[in-house]
Amino acid sequence: MREFVPAMLGYTVLILASTMWLKTLEGTLPRAVVTLLPVVPVGFLIRAMVRVIRDQDEFERRVDLVSIAIGGSVGTFGFFTYGMLLSAGVLPSPAAETVAIWVLPTLLFCFGVAKCAVLRHYRDQ
Structure with a gap:
């Protein structure tokens, strides 16, 4: 839970922020970077899930x-x-x-x- 909760909180904040931020951006590269921001905490979520299963x-x-x-x-x-x-x-x-x-x-x-x-x-x- 120490890894899961911050990852989910980060995902929630970043998905909301990136969705709103995308409305103001132009250009492929900036839009791609902002769109992929929520993927980072999902990676941490997957890491937390693997660690939990490994330690069970x-x-x-x-x-x-x-x-x-x-x-x-x-x-x-x-x-x-x-x-x-x-x-x-x-x-x-x-x-x-x-x-x-x-x-x-x-x-x-x-x-x-x-x-x-x-x-x-x-x-x-």
């Missing part, structure tokens, strides 16, 4: 492995299904960046839900 005992690591497998599968299945519906013209096509920006939050959300379910499964056994 076998049971906790198993729970996280099963949870990431389920969460990743559900998230990618959802995106695949969504893509198929888009390619068939069944759903209106959003901008590509709108879809791409939701991949990581979707994966993390699915992981969180799966982890709750996996922990409940082991608790009920």
Whole structure:
């Protein structure tokens, strides 16, 4: 939590600041730099997650492995299904960046839900 909370706080501040700052910028390089600012705390978030998993005992690591497998599968299945519906013209096509920006939050959300379910499964056994 000592690494996770500051990374998420940094991400939140930078995503809001960069979104507002982009409205005033012109030129490719300045816009690229400002757009990528929130990526830095996401890197620290990933580092914190890896360190937590590395330092876990076998049971906790198993729970996280099963949870990431389920969460990743559900998230990618959802995106695949969504893509198929888009390619068939069944759903209106959003901008590509709108879809791409939701991949990581979707994966993390699915992981969180799966982890709750996996922990409940082991608790009920």
